[in-house]
Amino acid sequence: MASKTITEAELDQIHAFAVQLGKDAGNLLMEAARSRFSNNNATHDEKHTAQEFTEKDSAVDIVTQTDEDVEAFIKNAINTRYPSHHFIGEETYAKSSQPTRPYLVAPTTPTWVVDPLDGTVNYTHLFPMFCVSIAFLIDGAPVIGVIYAPMLGQLFTACKGRGAWLNETQQLPLVRQPMPRNAPGGCVFSCEWGKDRKDRPDGNLYRKVESFVNMAAEVGGRGGKGGMVHGVRSLGSATLDLAYTAMGSFDIWWEGGCWEWDVAAGVAVLQEAGGLITSANPPEEWATAEIPEAKLGSRLYLAIRPAGPSEGETAREGQERTVKEVWRRVRALDYTRPGA
Amino acid sequence: MASKTITEAELDQIHAFAVQLGKDAGNLLMEAARSRFSNNNATHDEKHTAQEFTEKDSAVDIVTQTDEDVEAFIKNAINTRYPSHHFIGEETYAKSSQPTRPYLVAPTTPTWVVDPLDGTVNYTHLFPMFCVSIAFLIDGAPVIGVIYAPMLGQLFTACKGRGAWLNETQQLPLVRQPMPRNAPGGCVFSCEWGKDRKDRPDGNLYRKVESFVNMAAEVGGRGGKGGMVHGVRSLGSATLDLAYTAMGSFDIWWEGGCWEWDVAAGVAVLQEAGGLITSANPPEEWATAEIPEAKLGSRLYLAIRPAGPSEGETAREGQERTVKEVWRRVRALDYTRPGA
Incomplete structure (x- = not known):
């Protein structure tokens, strides 16, 4: 190991x-x-x-x-x-x-x-x-x-x-439950407004807000993208977002723009608790894509809490199903490494 | 008394x-x-x-x-x-x-x-x-x-x-500072997505989101409404939003739809700490209006943290200036009492 x-x-x-x-x-x-x-x-x-x-x-x-x-x-x-x-x-x-x-x-x-x-x-x-x-x-x-x-x-x-x-x-987690059958329904969704607030058409602020509203809006709304999550939370700390996802309090954390020191310890805690971490940005063929592990340094993260199995679904299957339901609703964000 | x-x-x-x-x-x-x-x-x-x-x-x-x-x-x-x-x-x-x-x-x-x-x-x-x-x-x-x-x-x-x-x-507050000169710049803005997430043109969800984005966007953005607040926070508890405003951690809390049991204790703590509570909904002549005290039961609240005076401005003047800078940027929300 x-x-x-x-x-x-x-x-x-x-x-x-x-x-x-x-x-x-x-x-x-x-x-x-x-x-x-x-x-x-x-x-x-x-x-x-x-x-x-x-x-x-x-x-x-x-x-x-x-x-x-x-x-x-x-x-x-x-x-x-x-x-x-x-x-x-x-x-x-x-x-x-x-x-x-x-x-x-x-x-x-x-x-x-x-x-x-x-x-x-x-x-x-x-x-x-x-x-x-x-x-x-x-x-x-x-x-x-x-x-x-x-x-x-x-x-x-x-x-x-x-x-x-x-x-x-x-x-951790405090409770190990299956992912909700109607995820992202029943899920607490954690997200951050961040510092990149340029009023630019289709800039990160607008892509984030569109994603937040899709996750929040009633089921059937937003052209079928409405996720009606149980709650939307913004704490202002990527590290604590990850810690509360590891705890099971947050079901989903979605964010772009973090540096590795913002997330490295949180990723260790999340993964050891049984959580999943992948990219915030949906791959092109998101519905059928393999779920890659997030690369530290990618600046784009989607975390799913530790889960338990349910009848007919392993914990990992429930988490992957939730990842895809998030990818269905969010916009790709534009964060690169300066000079990269 | x-x-x-x-x-x-x-x-x-x-x-x-x-x-x-x-x-x-x-x-x-x-x-x-x-x-x-x-x-x-x-x-x-x-x-x-x-x-x-x-x-x-x-x-x-x-x-x-x-x-x-x-x-x-x-x-x-x-x-x-x-x-x-x-x-x-x-x-x-x-x-x-x-x-x-x-x-x-x-x-x-x-x-x-x-x-x-x-x-x-x-x-x-x-x-x-x-x-x-x-x-x-x-x-x-x-x-x-x-x-x-x-x-x-x-x-x-x-x-x-x-x-x-x-x-x-x-x-409380932990620190009694003047309101920032460029408020809502420098302010932590606390708000909630709530449960009313109907995908209805100009419904409460859209009015809230428009208000959030105005408060968050860069100064000069959003047709001059951009507030570039220091941070946007959503905790999922109106009571704790008020408690943290009383503490001075949140500068501004803006919300509609609360019932009186959600806010009564928080209002007592906020007011005793020296905070201000008024209506979330801007009056028609918001720039010149008197700042009314929020009516318990109105379901519409805007809270400003306890402040200290600065040179040339009393604490109350700083709070009232902040109220108007919020009213300039937010949409009126539609919450009535059932049957009222």
Whole structure:
């Protein structure tokens, strides 16, 4: 299972190290968040002067600093413990001048893929849906995932062959049910508006919205594409979207534009829980196509929750049926790698 | 502040009673949720037979039963302690045959407005964004609000004149900042797709989507209506949308179709934290209109988070400016009371 250079016992050690690292990093995020809480007891009587209040602009600066500090903390811990491993972090990468943003420079080297803060907008606004995301990859495949959302007190962990867990005690998914017979009916559909909001005819914003409306509209509506999903949710964190899909809370997550640090740990947790991950973009012959596993780095993802079998259908068959019902309703998105 | 029949000391007692009731009811919700967790250690090897897995259909039945049981528990506790108070609960009301669904039969009687389970779809799918919502009204105005989301470990409480609190120790909002100068830019916009998904030209689904896209699209887009909000969020719980607006995490919440038990406790928490609540539907002369306070029962709500003043603008002025920037971009929704 692990590559020949890493034994199962070593993998257990790396896992334990990653879990502790995730907890420590998440606690740093929470400390920095808490330091921004007002301690004043003012009600809305406006007795206070403008100087007592921080503007959002400076909140953004504080958050950027925290993001960089926490990445440095994680990178330093990994370099100290595993100096031979490769490290890819969001902040390090964002500052890189490499125009092609090459992913996984040496995929055969054991690699850490880290987002010190996923859900940055949420964190800036102190909405609890933010987390640290740490993945460990062997031969380019995420085999360990640690996601910690400190303001929610939720820790998601997985190591290949050892199961996926919530707070180290509750195995994921919480319930293993068959996919609904009328999927995407009965499904909670998770999706994100993202940052690409250009008002361009048939741009990504419009393709997304058309897809959202198809999934949401009543059955029979939208020229037969209406999916009447049970609910539409947008949390603002790709990592937590994947974590809640692994938990079974979300049945379907569909998104484009993510970078690998947004999803690597979530993919590890999802796959270990029994979820399926493939491409957001429907292949040409979607109805008959094989369901390919999503390539990390593709920026286009469709995740289906862990399922149980039903009479006459295996879990995987139910998931694949759901993938096709999503592909039937969504538009292909246009996200490429800069310079690629 | 309290009506002449209820003293401040009595209000404190009612508040303490409501908080304990919210905790107890939330714990009942959590117990019932936990009883649905799988205890098997299966990974995705599909060794298990279909009989071991529950279908979503029966999950819905279990949830309905829990909803009714928790409402009965709350109603019984209130009737025992305060037999002269009026009680309005979602479940009781849903079963009522009164075609006009008259709200507040005797508004001068102290009244409890209760949703035993808000975020029912989330609860069914074991997504943590569900809560119990308990409001106490004097003369038709919510003066106490208790919201408890047990799977998040988040308790929001407020009593008129005593402030709004997270987990009884952290005053809300977490930070009191001025509204962004370019609002709705810089704002987190919370909205819901709801259950009304008819594929009808210019129906509520299309009016909502048009409004969402206006708020989301780049500045200058959508014929000048593009708001380029910082993020768009959909949680699937009106009560928690209001709680997070009171917390300051969401800057704007815009929604139609809610019933009073969906919002009464949230309105109490929001207002006590210093937030503003008005109508989702823009008045005809929206640019110059007075900002009316939302009427409980109107089914149309626009909430703005608690704000701080900036140089040259009071907190209220910043909130009102934001209301108008939302009204500029949203369509009026069509929600009436059945039989009204």
